[in-house]
Amino acid sequence: MKVELVTTLKRQATKILAELHQSKEPVLITEHGQPSAYLVDVEDYEFMQSRMRILEGIARGEKAIAEGNIMSNDAAKERMAKWLK
Template identity: 80%
Template sequence: MRIELVMTLKRQETKILAELHSSKEPVLITEHGQPSAYLVDVKDYEFMQQRIKILEGIARGEQAIKNGNTFSNQEAKEKMNKWLK
């Protein structure tokens, strides 16, 4: 991962963005020596957001199982048939 100062980003934004798009490597932007933000390619960001949604769905399913909020196979089929009509 590349690390750039916020001042460098301000001065060389076109170059940094071009390198970001070609390498797909995130850029960590720092201010006063501290991490401030990540600069990532749009497609990579959207891909990460989609993965997060999938993982959140899996986590909700695992929590439902722990809480006993499950259906038998037959109950699930009946609910799906009603829902799909």
């Protein structure tokens, strides 16, 4: 992963963005020697957000199962019928 100082980002933003779009490799931005932010390509960010939504849905489903909030397939079909017409 590429690491850049925030001052370098300020001076060379266009160059850093061009390299980011070409390599698709995230850039770690540091301030005072400490990690401050990641600079990522828009498509990669949107892909990560989509994955997070899927994983959150799976986690909600696993929690519902653990809590016993389940229903039969027939009950689910009946409940969903009004949206599937």
